[in-house]
Amino acid sequence: MCRVPRSPRPSAPSARSRRALRALGAGLAEALLDVHAAGLVHRDLKPGNILLAEDGPKIIDFGVTKAVDASQLTATGAMVGTPAFMSPEQIAESRDAGPASDVFSLAGALVYAATGAGPFSAGDPASLIYRVMYEEPRLDGVPGPLRGVLSACLAKEPDRRPVLPALLEAFLPADPAALLSPALRREVAAREAEAAALAGERSRRRLRRRGSTGRTRAGRAAGASSAWRPPRPSGRWAPGAAPRPGH
Template structure:
């Protein structure tokens, strides 16, 4: 029987830490033209700060880790990805406002969305019923359409990279994952991503991860939202990655009306997965207000 891949060869992005767990003293006073207020979180690619533009607009400022900035060809990749990201214009993606690939630590600024992540919503308020899942899926599919139309593949769509705002979900962290992933692959032969939300082809060979890999991740996110767990269970990194490549997803708890669609998104063969446009069409008209449970409404109001 084939053995699970070794965990040491698959570095993954860390889940962001809540602002309350991060010392404000770690925040620089200014990055580029932006006045920095606090550290919102950090992950495998870098740190995210809440900052203010010279025109008093709040932004989320992502600063790339030094080890990537120092890597050969990273800045060129980052510049190209940032330029593409600025062309993404979908409603369900916060606009990319600015970027500097030549700064000592490259950074990218997006509009700040004052909303919790899907991960925090499910942990705090419970799993989503079918109408809410349809609204979530429609928003994410539309976001992927806008991202893919500019030639970007997200590569790290997960509950922590989905914000649940009052008027619908927002997909964040697109536009730099590809540059970091390519740099990591060049340096170590390893793949960036999050166990339980990565497509099989992304695990086996990141160079083959196209738009269909994001559709697979979308299916994983919807399973998490419906059940509170990923479709490939819990455990160590190696075990989860092995199941994603070799075993069928666990769809127990997914509403029956959505199970066939989500199952098709999770097909091992990327050629058999529906494109994001087909996922959006299959979900039909969805009401973003269905996402707003009473507890989430109160949280957003705060």
Template sequence: MIQPLPPGRARLTGPYQLLGLLGAGGMGEVFLARPAAGPPALVALKTVRPDLDLDDGFRVRFRREIAAAEAVRSPHTAALVGGDASARLPWLATEYVPGPSLAEAVARGGPLPEPVVRALGAGLALALADMHAVRVLHRDLKPGNVLLGPDGPKVIDFGIAQAFDATQLTRTGVVVGSPGYISPEHVNGSRALVPASDVFCLGAVLAFAATGRGPFDDSDMAAVIFRISRGEAELSRVPPALRPLIEACLRTDPAARPTPARLADLLLPERPAPGAFPWTAAVRGQLAAHAAAADACARAVAP
């Protein structure tokens, strides 16, 4: 859940003290951290791996993505706290969400019941609406980029996918995003992406939440791309009342998909009261475990 810091890793990054490792990918690492001075609010601090050589193009792109992420203000996203593209190792910090990713929650507890999927989907749709209102596209909405917090889902990595994600490439012929959770427009490259592209990805995420499998899952990447381009989603296990909404998100024509605001209304006409998110008992147990682990990690590291 939270691992000890890698051997030899510096204990400070920017103004933050690193407490433990939350995760790592091909280019970046994510740490639990807190300010070295000031209020001890926990953050998720993302930085590039120290063994990578960074060119000027990366820093320019990273700076642009920090600015984009800073523009988003939404209760349904993990808020940007700070970042520095000019540091020896560029970094950015967002609020720490003490909960599992959607991918982890479903892997450990199974698919979510329909009422929870509806509430989850409405929150994610509102997150997209807030992003799109300030002209930010997520580009890589997937179960691993959705954190389940005590008061509802939080989208992470919005606006920074281009800077960090090794699957994001601007060269001709390379796909932006994550296999199984990309739109037909993704296949045509980043210049083809529109707000409705994020809606397509959201439809795939909701299918995963409801069934435990992505609608385009296949062991062959070429088959995944083919099925996405043809709109051949496997939705037979989606609850009948949810299926038309997910099918609408997965239409091959971007103009035929619902807007995020419309989708939120269709999924959940009546918004739940603040703080009353209807997580299952299994998810609430995971939330408690994540919060306890973060608290123990913070207590174990001297300020």
């Protein structure tokens, strides 16, 4: 697996990149449908929390996930998430972040994948938060057919964003195989080989430790069996021996 790469040429999306963006969007929409069906909201969907695999994208890091019907979990004045990909309602905290907040973040991750930058660019957190709250997203470089879809997902008001089933339909047809370019496939294969080698080395270390522990225990047992013991008493000191005459 590998993390979501940013587009090296955002100004001229190729047919391959358009297919890859559709596949990424469809895969993430399906994943979020499962998350929301479980009664959860991710709240920190961003490129760094998305892994690409042969069978589609995987969402990771549910450390700030919350139940859809739970009350606000953070203290007043605290924010949970990454400002460049947070929704306005998640920043404002006056309204709890629901499933529509994940739709906003999904669109931000797709803009990053397509253009190499988030929809509200980069910068210090205060500037990012202002742009998310009050400015329009920058979608230059996003393929034309998907620009309107992502613009709708980045609406300031949650109820103006498309729901996930409609969003998934907008990304179809999508081919998961389009996600991985030859270069990314080589990177995935290299990382899988590295992970397999690491797992094998750890297994061998555990076996060596177990063997060493077994030998130590066996040595202790052998040493205990050959340890010095006091001689058996004899003569008058032997248990049950009759006293010698004159004693």
